Amino acid sequence: MSLAPLDAATLYGLMGAILVGLGLYGVVLLGGFLRRLLAFNLLGGGVFILFGVVARRGAGAGFGGDPVPQALVITGIVVAFCATALAITLIERLTEEDGDDPSGGGS
Amino acid sequence: MSVLLGLFSTVAIIAGIVFFVAGTVGLLRFPDALTRLHALTKADNLGLGLIVLGLLPYAGSVGAALKLVVIWALVQFAGATVAQMIGALAVREHPTSAGRQRR
Amino acid sequence: MADALTLAAIAVLAAVALGLVRVLRGPSRLDRMMAVQLLGSGGVAVLALLAVANGTEAILDVALTLALLAAFASVALARALGEIRKDGGETGR
């Protein structure tokens, strides 16, 4: 094992690692459902970028990147969108039920 | 010919960047929402327009050049619409600042 | 040539990033929206520059998608805000 060269993949890999850390912190600690949902999406973005870094490093056979992780990310982004939409709908419904009660709040 | 074209591109792109910087400065420095909106729309349209113009000679193919133009047109059009909608909201929400702007 | 265009992309990105300070500062929702708008067109400009710098047409398709949808979130917001205002209550902040 040797240290990775300083290239785009490494830079974005470190970025992904930090994004995951930030997102994790937010998902666990933030109050309010909307904020947690945003943190979940930040975290997801970081995870996807890590896949992208793996893909970039696996470039070969004439491809600019390993196509498999890229395909996985595309599936993942669509699933994450669906999850977000479902959660948002729940949040909006809850706000509606709450009437003038402040939204979300709970953990 | 190619030297002229290169010069033209360079100038256009640099001018485009200048407009983006100007838009940012406007967004940061102008006193109220409507004037900021004004600055922003300028930067949007002119900045991107000039950059696209500068890139056109190097697009490589007619298709790519066409795409560049379409991109610019889309952003221009969307920007104008959003500006109009924001403006309408801003006038209603910040009547004081809107008034100041008219004066 | 490629380097010069990349440099231009860096300049645009830097300018737009500074504009994001407005997102931070607000104060109104409209200001924040405008900053995103600026970031959107800046992003399109960066992509256009990169597409030509790398000679990759696929990047133009990304820019095209971004351009098509850049205004989308803002329109949705403006529409939602307009509706809420009609329902009464709720100011722009």
Add this chain to the structure above:
Amino acid sequence: MMGLVLDGGIALLTIGIAAWTIRAGDDFAAVVGFVAYGLVLTLAWTRLGAYDVALTEAAIGGGATGVILMRAGARVKPAPAARASRRARIIVGALSAAVAAGLSAIVLLPPQPAPSLALEVREHLASTGLGNPIGGVLMAYRAADTFLETVVVLLALFGVWSLGRDAHWGGRPGPALRPAEGGALPLFARVLVPAGIVIGIYIVWVGADAPGGKFQGATLLAAMAILAGMAGLVQAPATAGRRLRWLLAAGPIVFVGIGLAGIPLAGAFLAYPPGFEKPLILVIEVALTVSLAAMLALIVAGPTERAP
């Protein structure tokens, strides 16, 4: 060198936006931060050479997610920021930092050579008739993932519908139409929607051989439908409608039908008979695009709010 500076700038900007989104004082500001995050991520994906993913991020991460979040940000009243205790912040912070550090170590000490399936993908790509390797992965090697993902999207739509009120079941999503604010939006929609449809179809079409594909194209088509809806040009369909339900089911039915036909004709579920790979994949892609566009548009439109 110049490229590295750009990459560093994009990375720093992304991290900054993410940190700010976590810390933002009110919910709406955080939503705006997130939309900005989606935009810069698109740049990052482009720089990583993953144009297919960049397209997806631009269409779904920035576009569709942005719309629903913005709407929620406008509607949901700001919650009182419940601050966690200092001790909890330190513990969770340390834990998150540890995970980030572990990931950084993995990023900095990669296995050499980097493992990759690129060779295998290349080797068999010709037999799928596709030029875009990612299309090959999604429609051939891992077609089962794609099929199930379509089911996931469909379920998400049913989940969204399930949140409507009993009285509105089978009705139309969203509030009753109002004439749009001002004059700009309808005009904008009238021009943009046809352009967007053309671009969406183009993105699906090039997907066979170049970056693009059904998910990205379907999202653009869905976005155009939503835009037309917001501008008051079209009205969301009643969810009990027979034709709508067939439209939603068409993609999965075609997919599973061709997949099952593969058992007798090509020896396995989701295998394509030799010589017919590309046409069959195209048929599936077209059917999926239509169904996915409808699903995504209806997911964004939300639960039914009007009685049938």
Add this chain to the structure above:
Amino acid sequence: MSAGLLATSPGGDVLVAAIVVPVIGILLLWLVRPRAVEWVALAALLANLGVAVAVLRTVSSSAAPVAYLIGGWQPPLGLALRADGIAAVFMAMAATVLVPVAIYARGAFGAPGERRPMVFWTMLLAITAALNLIFCGQDLFNLYVALELLTFAAVPLVSLDGSRETLKAALRYLVFALAGSVLYLLGVAIIYGAYGTLDLIGLASIRGPDGALLLAIGVMTAGLAAKTALFPLHLWLPPAHAGAPPAASAVLSALVVKGSFFIALRLWFDLLPPERAVAGSTLLGVFGAAAVIIGSAMALRQARLKLLVAYSTVAQLGYLFLVFPLGLGSGAAPFESTAWTAGALQLMAHAFAKAAMFMAAGLVYEAIGHDRIAEFRGLGRIAPLTVLTMTLASISLMGLPPSGGFSAKWLMLTAAFGEGAWWWVLVIAAGGLLAAGYVFRILVPAFTPPEEPIARVKPVVVRREAAALALAVIAILIGFLPLAPWPLLAIGRIAAGAP
């Protein structure tokens, strides 16, 4: 990736059917006339039971796993389905639970074609497909898709009522579940980056530095634990499972939480070399033990039956996590070990008993119009079959002989004694006593003759009582199987680090 090439086994098509049948069922539900909806769902679930039995028969008669290469592509490029012994047993178990649940739920949600029945049947079939895929999926990302399918199916069931409380419970569940899936996905990214494959068999044969594997399994386990409601990540479960309609609670408690647990089981037993798993598995065991004690103690304090049963799920899930230290601690071949069978038995016995318990709780609610335990006196008079169901299910939950719960706990005790791990013995014994405490809180008043006749709100439908009873009887019958490790459960297992 030196593992031998996988090939589609004869009769492997049943694995495709296990996924495709419920999915086609979902599509049909939305296309047929409302009157036919329940019949389509029932037919799909019966077909699924047939498929599951066929898989089980093939696996047990050939004493080899059934495999299928989707599209004919070889992993790691393609996706494979592979039912080994434990997968086949669990598929059959899930299919068996689902049919009585469907019989119980028929007509329980008002007119067919309305919101609640449509959503319920759709999600039930989706859960069926997702579980089948989880049990026989071989690819970590494919399993991620299955997990998401499971989540998207389970959350709307929680809020089927539409009340404020259930919406909130559903949202909290969704947030936990999403955080769990994204952590799982993070692990998938790490593993692919390190080894270039997501195929379980390919990964099991990997040698060399395993730092990345340890980190990956660490974050994945945290994510899966959140989805399985392992203490201290259990807070979402009681409101969600108590707020859902009884038929839905039965499936959520009996089956859905087991899906994520099963993946955790695969990761630890298939991918981790045993010597690397000792510390982590002990930690999981400690959390499991805490769940047993705290979940039971919370169940003791509940005033409402459904909440009590939900907290009992937290406790019973805790037992499952004792399998990690007991099974991985010995260093012996884990799949013939007593602990492995004990874990599988506990999972199944709990599934049957808990489904029966939730369904009985729903019947009680319908019969007397509430589920306040304090007012259960005389219940035995007006709903004898339901009280019998609760009694049988309780016997298994407490671990009294003869019952599946007894066999599971007995085997766990044997395993713990065998390792000289007396602290796990203490936990198992204490958990049994606490469980006795909370079930007697229900049963004693139910059997006590009433001072004044208890008011019956609605007559109970015998068909529905019988469905619940059938599940409780199965929970008892499992106890008559031989008290020894099952060879069936060891078929086709791939052990990490095995030569």
